Amino acid sequence: MKLTPQVKRILENYEADNAATKNNLTRLLMHGKLGGTGKLLILPVDQGMEHGPARSFAANPAAYDPHYHYQMAIDAGLSAYAAPLGALECGAFTYGSQIPTILKLNNANSLNDVKNQAITGSVKEALRLGCIGIGYTIYPGSDYCYEQMDILQNLIQEAKDAGLLAVVWSYPRGGPFLDKAGETAVDICAYAAHIAAQMGAHIIKVKPPSDHLCLGAAKKVYEDQKIDISTLAKRTEHIMQSAFAGRRLVLFSGGEQTSEETLFNTFQGLNDGGASGAIIGRNTFQRKREDALAMLDKIINIFKS
Amino acid sequence: MKLTPQVKRILENYEADNAATKNNLTRLLMHGKLGGTGKLLILPVDQGMEHGPARSFAANPAAYDPHYHYQMAIDAGLSAYAAPLGALECGAFTYGSQIPTILKLNNANSLNDVKNQAITGSVKEALRLGCIGIGYTIYPGSDYCYEQMDILQNLIQEAKDAGLLAVVWSYPRGGPFLDKAGETAVDICAYAAHIAAQMGAHIIKVKPPSDHLCLGAAKKVYEDQKIDISTLAKRTEHIMQSAFAGRRLVLFSGGEQTSEETLFNTFQGLNDGGASGAIIGRNTFQRKREDALAMLDKIINIFKS
């Protein structure tokens, strides 16, 4: 496993991390079909928790089984598999040495509309399960955000001490300023990426930004400074810039797509804008295995190009 | 590095601190172009967190990169660089031995209007990153202030045990008594400086006080006692007096300036009133590098005079 120049350049941006954390990052960046390209494609499966099992898995009942997702991530040559505690416990030994895993430490559910998440795992459990990192979601804008960040601060410190990566899902939501459109507005996505970077995240997950501008004060700046947000590629560039001028890896979701074509266009735009890759869940396991494998292969090729 | 009489006089005011803390204070006071004068000029960059990245950096896109600020602080001969965890991690090794750094342990963001801040770092991380001190913001007046102070009390004790300096941003905000004008009213600024001093801060950051008086009970005293608040210099004197008769270092921001001239006038007034120096962020990185360097040089000369 010779490190490629792309991977070396990325690793140089993590100068304050210990060797174990950097090695986990290297392992992630060198794994799967995108290994060595500096790009990542990660499969997250926490939707059962977030939307309920039937909404998540009934379209493809094989996906009720946690082993299905491990196997999918392996067979598709993805970079890693991320899930909550219970699902990882089902395959941590069977598949643990075949695919890097990330333990998602908090999760929301839809049985309440409180803009918060429950803690569902710990750094110690991520170690016990042999994961390369932890995942954690914050809701910038939410009334719970500061509390979520307080908890995240402790988790990140503990994870780094233990040599684990910290992957932060930064999903703006709730509070006095954000309506639904605001949650994916480009100024808000950029802000969310920056907050995660400042918290010490190694890898940041945001949603693909729309060309909407949400906050009044920000809007003025975007217009005055003529920041180009006309295309997804341009908006992606702006997000990457907001994550310490590209010094932090930023992954994007595929958004709520209707067709594969739209999905591929999205990923093409993200890649053109310099995205570090993507995290793609529902679009994967809600279609048949062969279709999903074919689709993932195309996405991998987009990010390889 | 011979200590100057000015620095010695300042150190005598910190008689309860251990040798390591006093040496970190000495190191700070002897660093940069103001080294030995007893004055400080510190570059803080947490505005990306507080106002969002575009509002902070779009005017000078080079500033999206955390390395830019380290380099600016070094090249301008500033006393120190203060930032949240993520930004310091980007350069802690590359620049850490060239400029004293301060890890800001809490931060607000503008995606919510709650008058609080999230914890984003720890004393242990400040040690790991080789910082000379920690920074922490309290919002006197806010409904969260007592909670913020409870946390600060623990952090200050932990920092002093480890030989680190405690820099407290004391920014009145919120609660039943403070409107926008009140936040920079001279009685409120003086009060905010005093609270930070009593908490055990080594260095206090406040905003330049206006000639407004906010609290009714205070207003009467200022009038009865004929406290001169007619000029910025006089108001600055009053703030310094409120910080234990000048026994604590108090730094001021440049305020929300429109022109360099106004900015220089502000700093001249602060210096005439005996301010210990300034913390200047946006006015630095929102202009071109050469302009910023020229401006900082002039400010340094004001504080040297």
Place this chain on the structure above:
Amino acid sequence: MKLTPQVKRILENYEADNAATKNNLTRLLMHGKLGGTGKLLILPVDQGMEHGPARSFAANPAAYDPHYHYQMAIDAGLSAYAAPLGALECGAFTYGSQIPTILKLNNANSLNDVKNQAITGSVKEALRLGCIGIGYTIYPGSDYCYEQMDILQNLIQEAKDAGLLAVVWSYPRGGPFLDKAGETAVDICAYAAHIAAQMGAHIIKVKPPSDHLCLGAAKKVYEDQKIDISTLAKRTEHIMQSAFAGRRLVLFSGGEQTSEETLFNTFQGLNDGGASGAIIGRNTFQRKREDALAMLDKIINIFKS
């Protein structure tokens, strides 16, 4: 320093304390001009924190300097000096061996009207600064009172283990039953003194009680039992009685006085009723040093008589 019969009698009331705590109590009772009389006169300076610096010190600007108060307490022959962390740190070495000190561990400020206080110090810091005891305020009646008492319980236990005294400011305030008049009503003051005694305070601070009766149920008893509350002396007797029949030291403030004469009358009444002494802050440092020294000398003579 031979113990006097008065001091010996007092010490017998603290039979569950360890030798170090009793020695600190002895040291306090034997210090200053009231040394050996069993009476105490303590200078507390936390008003800058509570009311703001100008309202506290502008009438006598020398008092902005924490050293001023140390020196005043020493020169006036007072029993002790009590202050928050920052102020004690300014003189802990210079004056620490010349006057017993008490570290006030919580403090309110007037920038918000919440009926609580922030934690501003710890038992460990009291040890580091060489204090003989800790001070802590509770607001009986306040919605925060139980929480304040929970914290106090821990602090008192920790202080006693380390041989320190616990001085409790018991100031009724807030909640559903107490209006402004109620805060100094004699039934409420007596109740507040008793609560502090039950918490394990060595020394209790209350305000001089008015002849008002606040709680309906209490009022009936005072009338049925013909409890004499007609004079300050009688009311003071009642407070002392409420603090374990005089087994705990109870100190009183001078109240918000307008003239020296009224102040002396108050202290005379307190002394006639058997008060253990007084804590006198603003009335001390808000007048010129010579006037304050003269006034304190008269008060000392009242408590000596």
Place this chain on the structure above:
Amino acid sequence: MKLTPQVKRILENYEADNAATKNNLTRLLMHGKLGGTGKLLILPVDQGMEHGPARSFAANPAAYDPHYHYQMAIDAGLSAYAAPLGALECGAFTYGSQIPTILKLNNANSLNDVKNQAITGSVKEALRLGCIGIGYTIYPGSDYCYEQMDILQNLIQEAKDAGLLAVVWSYPRGGPFLDKAGETAVDICAYAAHIAAQMGAHIIKVKPPSDHLCLGAAKKVYEDQKIDISTLAKRTEHIMQSAFAGRRLVLFSGGEQTSEETLFNTFQGLNDGGASGAIIGRNTFQRKREDALAMLDKIINIFKS
């Protein structure tokens, strides 16, 4: 209690200590008849432990009672009283506020000839008993010395954190190089004082040095460098020099005297050589109380001169 120039000069040598420790040192230096002179005379009573009660106290049976020694130290105006746990517990309250006390944390006994001491107290107990410091004996040369120093290192750190003084009895004894004459040889005493100073002792206790030279390598140096060891005064100077050029307080015992005259000559020689004072046990309590008081008064006058 105004600090004298002598005391101020001494305090300056303890620049790394916290305010509480320096205040305890000040309290010690300002107490008793030698208060303010910079000299100390301390009564240690651990001989019952070391030699058995009859050998220690039968000559003056009143001395079987621990209260006797407290009272003696007080009445004679000594600087402090040092004893093991049990003895201090007998009078910690009765006398604790009248005389600074030092808890001796280890002690030997003569029922075995092992060159070691048992741990008989702790820093926590010194705090509980209101002591100003801890005492500890090491036997440089003994096969147990390194182990004794390991323990001492921890105790000194703990004591300093809690604001207590560390008094180290440095008594060369045992091992392959030291015979009986060697235990008081001037080269060995100087070495013992230096070891205690390097361990971080605030106050060092050694025996008065004889003009014997013990170690071959040292002997050569004393002769080559023509170090004057002809008189006790000259030897004392050399010991003080060996304790960081006089930056640490060094106390001497009176040695095994036969007459008062010899004893006074010894103390005169020590004082002429700049000794910081003496620790005098058996010579005190093995004679009648009046005789002891008269003798101590003469010794005090010697150190005052």
Place this chain on the structure above:
Amino acid sequence: MKLTPQVKRILENYEADNAATKNNLTRLLMHGKLGGTGKLLILPVDQGMEHGPARSFAANPAAYDPHYHYQMAIDAGLSAYAAPLGALECGAFTYGSQIPTILKLNNANSLNDVKNQAITGSVKEALRLGCIGIGYTIYPGSDYCYEQMDILQNLIQEAKDAGLLAVVWSYPRGGPFLDKAGETAVDICAYAAHIAAQMGAHIIKVKPPSDHLCLGAAKKVYEDQKIDISTLAKRTEHIMQSAFAGRRLVLFSGGEQTSEETLFNTFQGLNDGGASGAIIGRNTFQRKREDALAMLDKIINIFKS
């Protein structure tokens, strides 16, 4: 303070250290007259402890005062000053910000011939005193060596967490295989350097190797492999090689010299062989200050060449 290529190359060898430790190493490598050359010259003063005060300081009595050595290290432009606890406490504030310091955590003395050292300090105290690192001696070969290494393992871990450097004096001594000549035999010195490197030392101190070969098994290899040990330069090369092929800094003592000329020849040989520098104690402070300054200047020039 721009990092030089030499310093950058050295820092790359410490890739597993955190930013704070690397910054302390940088600070050390950039300090003094050798700053930036990648070479170090450190003044250690623990000989008073090891050989007794007179043998150490009588030749130049000014050196009895710990301040003398701080001042010497500063005036000579040395890289750092290393000493036990007591000596550092005497000047930690006065000189602490003018010269990097290293707290020596264990020390031997010559009052016994046991091949061990006593613990005389801790990592916590190194932090409190503002040191950049800890020092610790092991005696490879001694019956106590495994115990010494067990303790060292813990200290190194604690030091690295706190951002401190670990400097290991690796002095072969005692045990069944080493006679006096063996202690400086080249195979033994090389072995000692390697053991310290494997323990995780950042900087290693050994004695200049003689051309003696001590262990039979090693001797055979040196002869078979024709390892050139004919000159000090060649032997030094071999030591550096044994410390991870030069990836760890290795400092040498000057040995027991008789003349300056021999001393300079030794240092020239060390430098020719690629030594990282020297630690020079007795040869410094046992001559007059002016002579020592002149000598150190010459040594610095040797290492600069």
